[in-house]
Amino acid sequence: MASLKFPIFLFVSSLSLHASMAEMICEDLPKDVCAFSIASSGKRCVLETAAEKDGDAEHQCRTSEVVVERMADYIESDECVAACGVNRNSIGISSDSLLDQQFTAKLCAPACYQNCPNVIDLYFNLAAGEGVFLPDLCKAQWSNPRRSMVDLILSSGAAPGPVSSQATGLFAVEAPAPAPMW
Numbered sequence: 001m002a003s004l005k006f007p008i009f010l011f012v013s014s015l016s017l018h019a020s021m022a023e024m025i026c027e028d029l030p031k032d033v034c035a036f037s038i039a040s041s042g043k044r045c046v047l048e049t050a051a052e053k054d055g056d057a058e059h060q061c062r063t064s065e066v067v068v069e070r071m072a073d074y075i076e077s078d079e080c081v082a083a084c085g086v087n088r089n090s091i092g093i094s095s096d097s098l099l100d101q102q103f104t105a106k107l108c109a110p111a112c113y114q115n116c117p118n119v120i121d122l123y124f125n126l127a128a129g130e131g132v133f134l135p136d137l138c139k140a141q142w143s144n145p146r147r148s149m150v151d152l153i154l155s156s157g158a159a160p161g162p163v164s165s166q167a168t169g170l171f172a173v174e175a176p177a178p179a180p181m182w
Contacts (some may be wrong), residue, residue: 003157008010011049018030022037023039023040023041023064024037024072024073024112025039025040026040026045026061026062026063026064027061027063028042029045029061029075030058030061030062031047031060031061032088033075034046034047034061034086034088035047035076035082035086035087035088035089035090036075036076036080036088036118036119036122037061037074037075037076038068038072038073038074038118039063039072039073040072040073041063041067041072042067042068042069042071042072043063043064043065043066043068044063044064044065044066044067044068044093044122045062045063046061046062046063046064046066046092046093047059047060047061047062047066047088047089047090047091047092048060048061048091048092049091059089059091061116062082064093066093066125068118068121068122069173071117071118074118074121075147076118077116078155079115080108080115080116080119082117083106083111083112083115083116084106084116084119085102085103085105085106085107085112085126085150085171086119091112093122093126094126095123095127095129095130096128098123098126098130098132098137101141104137104138105141107120107123108137108138108141108142111169113138115133120134124144152155154159
C-alpha cells in the first residue's frame, strides 16, 4: 500500500507544479477580471471594445504594451478595486479619472495608497505622463481636498493646451490669434 501512495503523490505533485507554471495570458482572462491584471509577461491587461461582424461591439481582454517592472501573473483583488474606486469595466488605460476629485480622494486614501501597489503603480505612471508626481497629488489631496490635478499641472510650469475661443469657465482664456506666416 505504501508503494502505491508514493507514485500517486508524485503524479499529483507534478500536476500542481504544471498548474503553477502556467502562463497568465490577458486574452485568456474573463472580462470581469481583465482590467488591472498583469500577464506573465509583465504587461498590463486592458479591456478593449472590438466590433463584431454584425456591427455589435464586444469587450475583449487584450495585452497592452504597458510593462510593469516588478509584478507579473497578477489579478487585482476585489478589495483593492473597491478601496481605490477603480472600475473593472474600464475600457483602455487613461489618466482622465485623475481629474475627478472623488476618484483621487479614494486613490490617495490609505486603504488604497498603502495597500494596493498595482493600482498605485498604474496611476503613478499615468500621472507622470501628465507631468504630475502622484505623491504630490495625494499630498495636495490630503492637505487641500479641493486642489485638483489641473491645479498641479498649471503650477508645475507645464504649458496648458490650446483653448477654444468659444470655451467658457475657469480655464477659458482669450488670446489673440497668431499672425499668418506668409
